[in-house]
Amino acid sequence: MTTQPTTALTEPVDARERTHSWDDPMATVHAAHGRTGLEIMQDVRDGVVPAPPIARLIGFELVKVEEGNVEFGLVPQEYMYNPIGSVHGGIFATLLDSAAGCAVHTTLPAGVGYTSQDLTVKFLRRLTVESGPVRCVGRVKHRGRSTALAEAELLDEQGRLLAYATSSCLILGPAG
Template structure:
C-alpha cells in the first residue's frame, strides 16, 4: 500500500512509520511544505535513521548576515523527528517533548549543502530519544541536536 490517492489518516493506521516515510522519499506523497520553504529534502530513510540535506542561502539570513539559527534547528528537528517516526508501528504516534540544539559555528550563504543525520538512541513504549549532527560539505560540524519524544 502506498499513500498515493489514499486517505492519509487511514493509511497512517495501516502503515509503519518507516513505510510512510519511504513512500514520501519515493515521491508517492508530497513532502511537508516546510521542506520547500527552507530548501531541504529527505535523502535517506531507514529504521531508526533519517538523513536530510539542505542548501542555506541568502533567503535564510538573520540580521547579522549569517544563516538564521532556526534553519539549523528546523533541519535537525526534521531529522530527529523522522528518525523516531521510522520506529512507529501502525497507529502509533509521537510528539516532541523537548528539542536541544547546540550551535558550533555560523553557517553562511553559499556554503553549499549541509547534511543533518539523526539516529534513534532509545525507543520504548512511552519515550523515544534521538541524536543528530548537522555537517557541511567541508566536513565540519555546524550544530548538534537531540530530542525526547512521547510515544502514544
C-alpha cells in the first residue's frame, strides 16, 4: 500500500491573482544605440522608452534621474511577501541593485555598458503593505575607466533607512 504525500495546504486558501505584461526588452536595447546612459535613463523615466521587464514584474518605477544619481519608487504589495509576512529580501536586493547599477549607467557615454560585479546588502527594517510607498536612491561613489562603485539606500516615507547596499560594476567598453 502506497500513500500520497500530504501537505498542510492542499488548496489555496483565499487565493489572489495577478496578471503581468511587459514590453519587448530589446526595444530599450535598440533605443540605447548611439545614446548616453543618462539620455536612455531619462527616456525610461519619461516613458519614451519602455522600462525593463523586471520593473514591470515587481512594480517599481524610475522617478528621478541625473548624472550619477537615480531614484526609484515602489508601493509594497502582498505578492512580494515572504513566509514571515513581510516583503522578501529579494525585492529589497532587486531595488538596491537596480538603483546602484542605473546610477552607474547615467555616467556612461554612448556605446559603453556595465554589469554588476557584486552587491552587498544590509537589511535594517522590515517592509509591509502598511509601510506605504518607499524610494530607493542610487549614487555613484567612484567611477573609473574599468570599474565603478555605487551605493543605494531604501527609505520609507519618513526617510528611515530600511536597507543599504554597495555595488561594484564592471564598465564594458564599446562593442567591436
